[in-house]
Amino acid sequence: MDGIRGIYMDHAATTYTKREVLEEMLPFFTEYFGNPSSIHKFGRDVRKHVDTARERVAKALGADPSEIYFTAGGSEADNWAVKGTAYANKSKGNHIITTNIEHHALLHTCEYLEKEGFEVTYLPVDEYGLVSVEDVKNAITDKTILISIMYANNEIGTIQPIEEIGKLAREKGIYFHTDAVQAVGSVKIDVKEQNIDMLSLSAHKFYGPKGIGVLYVRKGVKLINFVHGGGQERGRRAGTENVPGIIGLGKAIELANENLEESSKRIMGLRDKLIKGLMDKIPYTRLNGHPVKRLPGNANFSFQYIEGESLLLNLDMKGIAGSSGSACTSGSLDPSHVLLAIGLSHEIAHGSLRLSLGAVNTEEDIDYVLEVLPEIVERLRQMSPLYEKVKGGNTNV
Amino acid sequence: MYSEKVMDHFSNPRNVGEIEDASGVGEVGNAKCGDIMKIYLKIEDNIIKDVKFKTFGCGAAIATSSIATEMIKGRTVEEALELTNKAVVEALDGLPPAKIHCSVLAEEAVKAAIEDYMKKQGKEVESSVSAGIEPDEEACCSKCERKCH
Numbered sequence: 001m002d003g004i005r006g007i008y009m010d011h012a013a014t015t016y017t018k019r020e021v022l023e024e025m026l027p028f029f030t031e032y033f034g035n036p037s038s039i040h041k042f043g044r045d046v047r048k049h050v051d052t053a054r055e056r057v058a059k060a061l062g063a064d065p066s067e068i069y070f071t072a073g074g075s076e077a078d079n080w081a082v083k084g085t086a087y088a089n090k091s092k093g094n095h096i097i098t099t100n101i102e103h104h105a106l107l108h109t110c111e112y113l114e115k116e117g118f119e120v121t122y123l124p125v126d127e128y129g130l131v132s133v134e135d136v137k138n139a140i141t142d143k144t145i146l147i148s149i150m151y152a153n154n155e156i157g158t159i160q161p162i163e164e165i166g167k168l169a170r171e172k173g174i175y176f177h178t179d180a181v182q183a184v185g186s187v188k189i190d191v192k193e194q195n196i197d198m199l200s201l202s203a204h205k206f207y208g209p210k211g212i213g214v215l216y217v218r219k220g221v222k223l224i225n226f227v228h229g230g231g232q233e234r235g236r237r238a239g240t241e242n243v244p245g246i247i248g249l250g251k252a253i254e255l256a257n258e259n260l261e262e263s264s265k266r267i268m269g270l271r272d273k274l275i276k277g278l279m280d281k282i283p284y285t286r287l288n289g290h291p292v293k294r295l296p297g298n299a300n301f302s303f304q305y306i307e308g309e310s311l312l313l314n315l316d317m318k319g320i321a322g323s324s325g326s327a328c329t330s331g332s333l334d335p336s337h338v339l340l341a342i343g344l345s346h347e348i349a350h351g352s353l354r355l356s357l358g359a360v361n362t363e364e365d366i367d368y369v370l371e372v373l374p375e376i377v378e379r380l381r382q383m384s385p386l387y388e389k390v391k392g393g394n395t396n397v
Numbered sequence: 398m399y400s401e402k403v404m405d406h407f408s409n410p411r412n413v414g415e416i417e418d419a420s421g422v423g424e425v426g427n428a429k430c431g432d433i434m435k436i437y438l439k440i441e442d443n444i445i446k447d448v449k450f451k452t453f454g455c456g457a458a459i460a461t462s463s464i465a466t467e468m469i470k471g472r473t474v475e476e477a478l479e480l481t482n483k484a485v486v487e488a489l490d491g492l493p494p495a496k497i498h499c500s501v502l503a504e505e506a507v508k509a510a511i512e513d514y515m516k517k518q519g520k521e522v523e524s525s526v527s528a529g530i531e532p533d534e535e536a537c538c539s540k541c542e543r544k545c546h
């Protein structure tokens with residue numbers, strides 16, 4: 001074994017597709033291949049199952065099946081929600097409120113809309129990554145048509161006060177969208193109780209297939225149609241359905257919700273052991289994100305004096321898969337906008353590591369990481385010219 | 398994404414450390430960018446007898462520092478001054494475009510250490526970093542807006 005094991009701790013990037021999910025999907029490639037819009041039996045049989053999947057999603061969110069729209073993933077759902085409301089409501093106003101820690105699917109959509117003449121307020125967050133409801137309130141003008149704030153952050157895991165923001169938005173008569181791509185399957189969501197008008201989710205974050213997602217749109221929300229063509233998704237998002245994907249998403253969300261409390265509790269236990277272990281063992285370490293208002297599986301650290309990529313490569317050589325910033329960020333050299341937004345210096349942001357736990361992780365995995373990671377950090381620090389200057393001290397930052 | 402050579406130098410870096418009574422020390426880069434390289438030289442009779450490095454940076458930064466120290470060890474000062482980032486990249490069997498700036502840093506670090514040595518010797522130097530491979534402007538250091546020559 002030469003000390004190498006495969007330990008996946010990057011569930012926030014994506015998850016594997018659960019066997020039960022795959023098994024439900026498979027017949028829809030071969031046996032049940034009909035077009036759900038067709039009138040014949042081949043089509044009708046498939047339509048039934050697409051409807052069932054829609055009902056499963058609605059049930060998991062506390063929504064009505066007619067409010068569920070399938071999309072090609074989280075990014076598309078975000079694009080649709082924001083552009084869709086912006087264009088459909090421009091006679092009412094041109095102002096959008098969001099945060100500066102959103103996923104790029106949201107931020108880049110807002111930047112695009114700014115070029116189209118919309119105005120966007122990017123609210124700051126505090127050192128834990130929390131947005132203040134007071135700030136949201138103060139940012140509202142008579143031109144505000146949309147508030148879009150992510151449910152939980154993909155990098156640092158911070159969970160926002162969604163219910164309070166929803167309540168505020170409802171009182172002011174402003175649409176409220178939340179990117180819940182990281183939250184669905186990990187935390188309990190009820191769109192009615194939480195006053196959520198629109199919500200994005202993506203199956204590959206909760207053990208479903210990639211390339212399929214949902215935009216929930218509350219009845220009555222004015223939104224432009226996103227893909228023009230046939231009558232699929234009630235004409236709002238045309239195109240022959242990704243049937244196997246839809247079936248898989250339906251099964252995955254049902255499974256996730258059935259086991260929500262139990263699995264969250266288990267994963268949270270592992271996460272807390274990991275956080276405590278690393279904070280105790282490695283000096284000059286900072287936990288990024290909120291101590292308690294965070295996703296069950298998310299752990300994000302900054303190790304001072306070392307750089308994230310060399311840390312990831314070393315972990316990979318030991319069979320541990322983590323990430324530094326979000327997967328989308330890793331292509332660029334800039335440190336993550338989220339870590340800068342919570343006030344980290346560039347230098348400290350460079351030394352960040354996200355370990356996101358999930359179904360496959362065990363107690364032994366945590367023990368292994370706790371054994372291997374401190375050695376790696378120490379080895380890299382021994383190599384670092386920044387560490388020379390501080391050696392000897394032993395405090396957490 | 399990295400060649401075997403890069404991974405070899407990254408996982409078993411050569412010449413890591415410090416030299417206490419170094420003849421010359423060079424430090425380049427900055428922490429804001431995510432890479433700092435520091436090179437220590439021990440020079441006797443115009444020959445680089447020993448060289449050590451310390452690096453804060455990505456895999457490529459560590460690998461380029463390591464191979465650069467190997468390439469100049471045992472060479473004369475003049476030979477070491479001829480080290481180019483291009484030669485460093487070639488010796489590593491290539492680097493991804495976004496990481497070319499690391500090879501530039503390695504070249505600069507060697508030159509900075511030699512300049513420091515020359516200064517201590519009371520000699521004037523006009524070392525300039527070679528043109529080498531033109532790094533792709535966008536890939537290079539968008540964070541610090543540093544132009545990699």
Ligand SMILES: Cc1ncc(COP(=O)(O)O)c(C=O)c1O
Nearest residue numbers: 073074075103105154181182202
């Ligand atoms: C918060 C958040 N929003 C949106 C997305 C994009 O989802 P998808 O990959 O399904 O397009 C992701 C996934 O990376 C995410 O983490």
Ligand code: FES
Nearest residue numbers: 430432538541543
């Ligand atoms: S010098 Fe490396 S990013 Fe600027």
